[in-house]
Amino acid sequence: MLDDQEKTRLVEQLAKRRAALVEEVGRKLAASRDKIGSASIDQIIEGGDYASADAMAGLDLAEAQRDIQELRDVDAARARLADGSYGICVDCGEDIADARLVAYPTATRCTACQTAYEKRHGLGISSRL
Numbered sequence: 001m002l003d004d005q006e007k008t009r010l011v012e013q014l015a016k017r018r019a020a021l022v023e024e025v026g027r028k029l030a031a032s033r034d035k036i037g038s039a040s041i042d043q044i045i046e047g048g049d050y051a052s053a054d055a056m057a058g059l060d061l062a063e064a065q066r067d068i069q070e071l072r073d074v075d076a077a078r079a080r081l082a083d084g085s086y087g088i089c090v091d092c093g094e095d096i097a098d099a100r101l102v103a104y105p106t107a108t109r110c111t112a113c114q115t116a117y118e119k120r121h122g123l124g125i126s127s128r129l
């Protein structure tokens with residue numbers, strides 16, 4: 001388990017990463033602003049049934065969408081840090097190794113479960129955390 005100091009550092013790291021991603025997504029979306037309309041970046045990040053889904057669909061936003069997905073992962077990690085479920089594998093319930101969390105702060109599975117998950121889903125190695 002990470003100690004409090006490590007967790008504090010992680011919270012800061014995730015907050016910084018989030019700010020950088022928001023800026024990056026904003027930059028990428030700026031060019032498409034007129035098509036996206038009034039949807040805020042936060043609405044887009046929340047995703048799902050946001051009003052601009054149709055507008056977004058017509059845009060080539062593969063890159064921005066990767067960033068948005070990472071933003072969601074970062075937000076999810078921050079939520080887990082806040083509610084105390086951070087660092088616990090969602091599949092087996094065991095602690096995720098500290099070294100893995102330091103390398104991949106948004107990891108939701110231990111290495112063994114992640115490998116099994118990627119095999120099940122036919123994903124490449126660590127193509128997706």
Ligand SMILES: [Zn+2]
Pocket residue numbers: 089090091092093094109110111112113114
């Ligand atoms: Zn596991």
